Amino acid sequence: MHLGEKIRYFRKVKNLSQQELAAGICSIPYLSKIENGVTEPSDEIQQHLAARLEVRLESINENEMIQKYIDLFYSLYQRDHKSAEEKFNALAASPLQSVDDDILHKIFKSIYIMMTKLETQGVHELLDEVSHIGNVMKGEKAFYYLLAKGQLSYFSNDYDEAFHYFLKAEKQLVNHSFQEWEKGYLLYMIGLTANQLYRNIVALEYTARALEIFEKNYFFKRCADCRVILAIVHLRVKNFDESANQLLLAETIANTFNDDVLHGVINHNLGSIATHKGEADQAIELYSKSLEAKEKVTLSAKIMTIFALVKEYEKTNQSAKGLELIDTWLKQVQTDPLNRGFELHFLYFKHLFKYGEINADFMINELLPYFEQRNEWIHLADYYPILGKYFEKQQKYKQASHYYSLAFDALKNMHQVGVTYV
Incomplete structure (x- = not known):
């Protein structure tokens, strides 16, 4: 990326016209030549443009810079939110940024918001700011950008679009060097999204590949996540024994780490097995235990369990309990x-x-x-x-x-x- 492209990038990011940026520094035609790479500005003009844009235009070590963001991503991957917060705040404290640093910061800020808060507020705007300059989205940055776009679509419940972005990110794995855990996380997200789309064969394939990587890296909680997806897919094809077996393996991990939320997920899916077997009373008991375990999580993390419980109350003609449950959650x-x-x-x-x-x-x-x-x-x-x-x-x-x-x-x-x- 030449200097003019950097200037144009930051001018558009900061929503400035050429007239507003050039005022008192140079003519608009001269600024246009700079942005198009036709001419190089003098050091003095470059300094004035950088000051007005409030950025740093000189090159910095991109490999060193990107590694800092990968370290942040690793903490998020490990679900170490305290460490992730410290790393994110340190990166955000830098007053001046290069173009590449600005792009990476917005991409990883988006990933940070979604993986810590499980929400998308402000993420659309961040990713839109870096997407309108197509020629800067190359190499490793393209992988993380596509990953972030996939996460955004996933959290927005647009699973078809999420699947599209994740598969595009997978193609980046061929041409660039990524760590095994990064590859594992992407494969897991593809499996998770395929599961939401009921594409069972694809979900099984990608989840199994992710599980293999997680097991080699001894990241047991991610292994449990994979086991849950595998259990769901086997349940859909009425392979109840294998579904229950996967959940029991996940439960071992939940017991080891005393993870209430994971227990809630497991009980929900055990309830689903009971539902498919026609064991309504058992299903209601398991769904209720799941809601208790998920008491402190967000509504989005337990709404499927609430809905499953509502349907079981309808099957068993427990209208009063069904109404009470709906009235408890409908406003939220x-x-x-x-x-x-x-x-x-x-x-x-x-x-x-x-x-x-x-x-x-x-x-x-x-x-x-x-x-x-x-x-x-x-x-x-x-x-x-x-x-x-x-x-x-x-x-x-x-x-x-x-x-x-x-x-x-x-x-x-x-x-x-x-x-x-x-």
Whole structure:
């Protein structure tokens, strides 16, 4: 990157026009020539431009600089948030930054926010600032940028986009040298995202590869995360014994580290096994234990368990308990737009618990359009037949046939996008 590109980068990042940057320093045409690499500015003009931009334009040792950010990433990978905070604050304290330093800082600040706070506030803006200058996103920086973009999409519940970014990041592994733990983390994120997309074969492949790396590096908590994903996939194909076996291996790690949150995840998935076996009472007990263990975690980390418990109360005709659970959490769910899907699920079940029948108008006008717009065939395959049965009971056979047909199409679409769920 030549000097002019650096100046243009920081001018755009700081939202300055050429006129605003050049004022009192040089002419606008001269600044344009500098930015396009046609001419080199004098030392004096360079110093004035750098001062107005409040940056450092001279080159620094990029390898030394990037290693500091990799050290921060390693602490995040290890879930050592105290160490990560100290390293991040030290990096943020530097008053002057080169272009590369500025890019790396914004990328890793994004990763830091998402991996410590499990949120995306401010991340879109940070990544947008570095993405509009395409020619600076090369080499190792491209890998971390794509990883951050994948994380952002994942935390925004856009799993298709996340999967796309993670696979692009994987291609960077071929051309550049990365540490094994970095490769393992990316493979884990690909497996995790494939799991969310119900792409079971892909999830198994990538998660198994990540597990192998984590085991070689003796990072047992990451191993437990992989075991949970493997358990979920085996559960989907009704391989209950192998699913339970993976969870028992994860539980050994949870017991060793006295990890309540991991215990909560394990109990949730043991509850899922009970659900699939039709053991509703056992499922309710396990989901309830999961919520107790996850008491101190964010809503996003326990909302799946709440929803699973609601469905079990519906199956067992425990309307009062179902209503109580929904009323406890519905307002919190409604405060976050990312939980809109769960809000609709809860509103559907609230009406069902309260009146003993579905609200067909709500389903047709609000619930179905939301999931249809997002192509969430898994949920549509559940809700379409419910409406089909509802209209069939009312002897409205044309409408019933319509929704049964949509249910068939939803199952077909699941198959076409690689969803294997039985």
